[in-house]
Amino acid sequence: MRTPEEEAAAGAFRLAMGRLAQGVCVVATTAGGHDHALTANTVTSVSLDPLLLLVCVETDARFHDAVREAGVFGVSVLAADQRAAADWFATPGRPLPGQLDRVAHHRGDLGVPLLDDALATFECAVRDIHPAGDHSIVVAEVRVSALGRSTRPALVHFRGAYSALT
Numbered sequence: 343m344r345t346p347e348e349e350a351a352a353g354a355f356r357l358a359m360g361r362l363a364q365g366v367c368v369v370a371t372t373a374g375g376h377d378h379a380l381t382a383n384t385v386t387s388v389s390l391d392p393l394l395l396l397v398c399v400e401t402d403a404r405f406h407d408a409v410r411e412a413g414v415f416g417v418s419v420l421a422a423d424q425r426a427a428a429d430w431f432a433t434p435g436r437p438l439p440g441q442l443d444r445v446a447h448h449r450g451d452l453g454v455p456l457l458d459d460a461l462a463t464f465e466c467a468v469r470d471i472h473p474a475g476d477h478s479i480v481v482a483e484v485r486v487s488a489l490g491r492s493t494r495p496a497l498v499h500f501r502g503a504y505s506a507l508t
């Protein structure tokens with residue numbers, strides 16, 4: 343239970359963080375016979391040697407335990423016209439079975455789900471999972487990086503809303 347002061351601090355943090363414009367991705371994996379995916383704006387490049395990226399995953403998210411189990415995941419960088427996918431994979435309570443059916447996708451070399459029309463994709467193998475408050479920092483080796491077919495505007499999250507960046 344947070345005190346009113348802690349609530350106020352969290353609100354200020356959220357508002358200020360909202361001014362850090364971030365690209366939007368869908369991270370996805372397969373575990374327990376189901377595809378798991380979620381919208382994430384915390385994907386960050388970490389290292390060039392070796393190739394590493396990270397994503398911060400809420401411990402309550404279904405993807406959290408799934409990615410630990412699978413050990414691999416895909417990252418799809420969304421274009422502005424993929425806003426519907428961003429909304430869908432951030433919808434609490436959406437059914438797990440078939441959640442990828444409404445989005446055109448394919449399997450990468452590691453078998454991970456990747457969105458067909460993404461601006462770029464990465465196929466990753468989990469290297470470390472660091473607990474960090476109500477999230478875990480998932481650090482992963484990038485096994486495959488690929489560019490999408492077109493250079494459409496990017497989907498960007500800024501001040502709590504989506505916009506397009508050309």
Ligand SMILES: Cc1cc2nc3c(=O)[nH]c(=O)nc-3n(C[C@H](O)[C@H](O)[C@H](O)COP(=O)(O)O)c2cc1C
Nearest residue numbers: 380381382383384398399400403404432433434499
């Ligand atoms: C723009 C945006 C960015 C998000 N970024 C993250 C993120 O980086 N990590 C995370 O765990 N959840 C993030 N979320 C929230 C998850 O997408 C959302 O809670 C999702 O429903 C979790 O999947 P689940 O319902 O299968 O547990 C983000 C949501 C939005 C709208």
